Amino acid sequence: MMNLLKQDIELLNQKGITEEMLRSQLSFFQKGIPPVVLAAPATTNDGIMVLTDIEKERCVSWFEMKKEELDIVKFVPASGAATRMFQSLFTFLKEFKPSEESFNAYVNRMMAPELQVFYVGFEKFPFYKNVERYIAEKLPEFNSLSDSWQKWHLANVLLDKGALNYSSLPKGLFPFHQYYDSIITAFEEHLYESALYAVSQQRARLHFTIAEEHLTLFQHKFNNVEKEISQKTAVEFSVQYSFQKQRTDTLAVTSDNIPFRDENQQLFFRPAGHGALLENLNEVQSDIVFIQNIDNVVMRRYEPTIAYYKKILAGKLLELQERSFKYVSQIDSGVIKKKELPELLEFLKELNVVVPTMVHKYTKKYMLEYVRRKLDRPIRVCGMVKNEGDPGGGPFWIKEEERWSLQIVESAQMDLENEEQRTIFKKATHFNPVDMVCGLKNYKGEKYNLPDFVNYNQAFITRKNYQGHVIKALELPGLWNGAMAHWNTIFVEVPLTTFNPVKTINDLLKPAHQPKNV
Structure with missing residues (x-):
């Protein structure tokens, strides 16, 4: 174990990281983390449910009937900066010399057709008039x-710190949509959208995880729009914010697994990915939680479709949860008869629990203990979208110690050098749009302690660059990956229309983000 300096101990105390946690992080680097072993892709009717129209309507009705009795929260990871949307524009501003080459020559030289798309569609962006106004004045x-110079200035006005400086905004407060009377951010669209489904007793509760330095910006925006959105939707809004906790940061190491120190000789810690947000989710007090990324929103004319599928997922969760609660309650009350055991095992199959053959030979006592252990855990119902292009992170059956389980797995967790694993990966039919509903309480209404259900062996190690130094970083098990590995998991097919993320600026030119008359 490394020898800690006085300043190291002070830093650990400041972050809330114990020496034991530090040792655990170091051991991951030293021992390595084996990749997840894929057993098979989850496909329709083998891990992914395809609901009939009648089943969809039943789920919606079930949710509508039950929601007034529930505490409902919409949980939105929103700490991302808008900067990543503009990578090609930053390169353009740095590399393009308007006096020396034409715009087309630059596009061809850099193989950057996305810039052509950006400028052809420039007038369709919601920020176009702001840029135009700034240019007219300055x-x-x-x-x-x-x-060539005009194109350079348009990008510079958009991004430069001395101009509109849009790249410094959190993605949630970047202008996403143009309506006839206003420009709306992703943050505001989440309020409008949640009013269509995440409402109980005429109140919508939302929880945004944000960067601490952006808190004032979000509060200011909410204060400015709350009254208008409440009037338009007839819904009251309660909005909470939280920050990624410093105690979830992880130590960076050198290529030789020696703790890396920065230019001030301080141990260097990094945010550990979205898996760190499990701490934030664990503090949410509610019966069910909708989880959706900040950038996956649509213009309001599409929101009823989005809301319809959210209700389907929530209805399916409530239906399965009610049956699970009933069985656990009956087990605790001692009223289950031996002849009812096959019914319980059949229900486990509905929850995608692969029951080992040996369990069927258990005595009643041990079988009930097994069933109870499998049922008494958080549950999630996740929308899954058909792959249109190359497969990425998505739904797979994985194998651990010969046991199969249904998981959402990122490509970074896999061994794609292995031909067998690569073949399974390429057979994937669906991907994960981060569209899920979670049940966080047991049948007594007690909240589960979510860290109890993490598979910490699904952390992963990545290589990063810090001021010219190659470092190794430890990512905690992803929020919807290893952090939920021991939840009961149900996948339901949802249409591609429910997935409209804005990863690059040009995504705002897609129909889901454009006014109807464009």
Whole structure:
């Protein structure tokens, strides 16, 4: 074990990281983390449910009937900065020399067709008028400039710290949608959307995980729009914010697994990925939680479709949860008869629990203990979308110590150098859009302690660059990956129309983000 300096101990105390936690992190680097072993892709009717229209309507009705009795929260990871949306524009501003080459020559040289798309569609972006207004005030000579210089200035006005500086905004507060009377951010769209399903007693509760430095910006935006959105939706809003906890940061090491120190000789810790947000989710007090990323929103005319599928997922969760609660309650009351045991095992199959053959030979006592252990855990119902392009992270059956379980697995967790694993990966038919509903309480209404259900062996190690140094970083098991590995998991097919993320600026040109008349 490393020898800690006085300043190291002070830093650990400041972050809330114990020496035992530090040792555990170091051991992951030293021992390595084996990749997840894929057994098979989850496909329709083998891990992914395809509901009939009648079943969909039943789920919606069930949710509508039950929701007024429930505490409901919409949980939105929203700490991402808008910066990542503009990578090609940042490169353009740095590399393009308008006096020396044409715009088309640059696009061809850099193989950057996305820039052509950006400028052809420029007037369709919600920020277009703001850029135009700024240029009219600050760059009166703009119209006399060459096409190359005009394009350079448009990008510079958008991103430069001395101009509109949009790249410094959190993604949730970046202008996403243009309506006839206003420009709306992703944050506001989440409020409008939640009013269509995440409501109980005329109140919608939302929880955004954000970067601490953006808190004032989010609060200011909410204070400005709350009254108007409440009037338009006839819903009251309760919005909470939380930050990724410093105690979830992980130590970086050198290529030789020696703790890395920064230029001030301090141990260097990094945020450990979205798996760290399990701590935030664990503090949410509610019966069910909808989880959705900040950038997966649509124009309001599409929101009823989104809400319909959210209700389907929630209805399916409540239906399965009610049966699970009934069985656990009956086990605890001692009223289950031996002849009812096959019914319990059949229900486990509905929850995608692969029951080992030996369990069928158990005595009644041990079988009930097994069933109770499998049922008494959080439950999630996740939407899954058919792959349109290359497969990425998605739903798979995985194998651990000869036991199969249904999981959401990222490609970074897999051994894609292994031909057998690569073949399974390529057979994937669906991907994970991060569209899920979670049940966080047991049948007595007691909240589960979510860290109890994490598979910590699903952490993964990545290589990063820090000021010219190659370092190894430890990512905690992803929030919907290893952090929920020991939950009961149900996958339901949902249409591609429910998945409209904005990863690059050009995604805002897609129909789901454009006004109807465009």
